[in-house]
Amino acid sequence: MAKRYLSGFSHDEGGNTAMVFALSLVPVIFAAGSALDYSRAGDLRTKLQVATDGTLLSLCQAKTSLSKDQLQDMALKSVRAYLPNGASPSTRLSSRRARASSR
Numbered sequence: 001m002a003k004r005y006l007s008g009f010s011h012d013e014g015g016n017t018a019m020v021f022a023l024s025l026v027p028v029i030f031a032a033g034s035a036l037d038y039s040r041a042g043d044l045r046t047k048l049q050v051a052t053d054g055t056l057l058s059l060c061q062a063k064t065s066l067s068k069d070q071l072q073d074m075a076l077k078s079v080r081a082y083l084p085n086g087a088s089p090s091t092r093l094s095s096r097r098a099r100a101s102s103r
Contacts, residue, residue: 047082
């Protein structure tokens with residue numbers, strides 16, 4: 001019985017357009033979601049780069065007598081000023097580099 005049903009199903013041409021549309025909808029939605037994620041990641045990277053550049057420029061103009069803790073506090077305030085509301089920056093200063101990331 002199943003063999004007869006499947007053989008009839010394979011020769012039937014009614015509704016093929018809807019089936020092809022439904023099957024092709026999955027990769028199209030996946031591609032659109034991937035493009036959106038990639039766009040948002042690029043936007044976040046740009047914002048973090050602007051925040052990092054601005055912070056480093058402001059730290060270059062800071063007094064040389066400031067301690068490491070004071071410089072780190074200034075860096076956190078500067079990065080928070082650049083990032084949109086709701087972003088929680090974490091900045092680590094080393095003797096060579098300042099790294100900013102959004103959590």
